[in-house]
Amino acid sequence: MKGKIRTSIVLLVVLMGMGTSLTSAQVIFQRPFGVAIDDLGWNEGRSLGDEGGGWRAGVRRDFDVRDYKPIVEVGQEAGVRFMGLFVLGEMDRLNVVSQIPTITKAGYDFDNSSNIDASQIEVMEYVKNNAAYLEFGIHGVGHEHWIDGVRKRAEWYNLEDNEPWPEADSRAHIEVFKQIMSQYGMGEEAGHSFPESFVPCAYGYYWNPDGAYSTGKLMHDNGVKYVNTDFTHIQELNPPAQATGGFDHGVLVIDRLNYGNPWYELASLPSVPIDSFRTDIIETHWPNWLAQDDFLQEEVNQQWINFFKKVQEHPEFYLAKNTEQFNSQWLYKRYTEIEEKEPGVVHIDNRNMPSVAYENDLLGNLVLSVKLKEGEHVQKAEVNGKSIPAYFEESGYGFMYLPELRRDTFTLTYQLGDNKSGIFVENTGTYNVYDVEESNKQLLIDLKVYGTQTIKLHMPNADQKREINAKNKQLLVKDVSVNKQGQVLEITLEGKDIQGSRDWLIIK
C-alpha cells in the first residue's frame, strides 16, 4: 500500500513537471457545416407558376427590408455570415431586364416600373451594411428561361430537354445581373467584387468540366468561386457522386440536399436529426426563415439560433463562419491527412491538395478543434514552431485556426492549460485571420473582413497607445479600445468590398 502511494506521488510529480503539455485530449478534424439561403431578392412572393411565370418565393406576401433582418439577427447570435442567393429581376429600376427576352415571360415588353419604389434601395443598403452576417451571392435574374413567352426550367440550364442554353444568352443574363447590382452601388465601379457564391436555379447546372463551356466556366469567368447544388437533378451529365463535389473550370461545386424544409414553407427548419445530414451544406429558402407575422418572428429566430447551437455542439461538425471557411475546410477534409502521433503533436500531410485549389484561391484556414474540460483552454498552439493566428472557444470546444497550408507536411503542437497566452486573434466574428507576424516592434495581421466587425487581439500591454493602419487601405479603422484587464485590443474595421477585403493591419 505504502509503495503504491509513493508511486502515485512520483507519478504526480512527473505529471506536474511536465506542466501543461500532458493531455488526454485528441485533436478533432470536423466536417464543415453551412447553409444556403435561396430565392432572396423577390419583391413579391406570390407564385406565378400556374400562369407560365416564375414561382418566386411561393408565399403571398410583399417583401421589404424587415424580411432580411432575421437572417442578420440569427447570424449575429450564431457568429455566421450566411450565404444568401439573390434573384435580382424585380429589383431592376431601369428596365435593363427587357434587353434580354429569355429572362422573363414578358420578354422585350418587361416593365418593372410599377414594382419600383424606395423600398428596394432600403433593402440593398441593408444588405451592403450587413455584409458581416449576410453574403450577397448570385442565384439568377428571372429564375427560369422563356422562349417567346413560354417558360422552360430553368435559368442556367435546360432541365426539360437536358441541354445547355446558348452560351451567349447565359452570358447576357450575367451582364444584366451586373447592371442591376450597379443600380444599387454594388458594382465593380463602386469597389465591390462580383459574388463568390452561386446556386443554380432549380439545380439546373451544366456540369461539363472537360468541355469548352459549362455553367462553372461562365461563373468562374465572372469571379464566382463556390457553387452548391443538388446533383440528382443533372444525372445525365455524370456529376460527382452524391454528397461529394468536384472542380468545374476553377469553381468548386459541392452537392447539397434538402432535409425536410420545403422551399415555400414559412418558419420551417430541417426536420431530420443533425446526425443524418449526409451533405455538409444544407438547403434552405427565404420563407423558411420568416414568421407569418412580426410578433412571431422572435420565436422563429430563436429556433434557428438553437439549431445552429446544436450543430456547433455536435462532435462531427464545425459551424463555418463564412463561405470561404466552409469550402476551405471541405477541401482539407477531403485531401488532407491528420494524425496525432502523441498527445499534443499532430502530423498534417497536405501533399495531396490539388493545384486547382491554389490556382483559384479557394483555400484559407484549416480548423482543428479539441474538446475542453471546464476552465480549460488551448494555452499554446504552433504550426512548425510558429503560433497559430486565431483561436475561438464555443460549446466546449477550442477551435484552432491554422494558416492556409501549402502542399507539404506540417506539425501542429498544442498544449492545454488554465489560461490563454501569447499574441493571437480571438475570432468571435465572421472574418478570417491568415497570419500574425511580429517584427521590428510592430505587429502585422493578414486578415479578410466582411462588412464592419470588431477584431479582438490578445497581446501583452494592449493598453499602450498604438498606431493602427491598413497597409493597402482596403480596411478602414473605425474604432480602437482596450478591455478592462488591458490584455485585449479591440479594433473595429470596415471592409471596403462587401465580398470581403483582405489587407495587412499594421499595429505599432
Ligand SMILES: [Zn+2]
Ligand atoms: Zn431558387
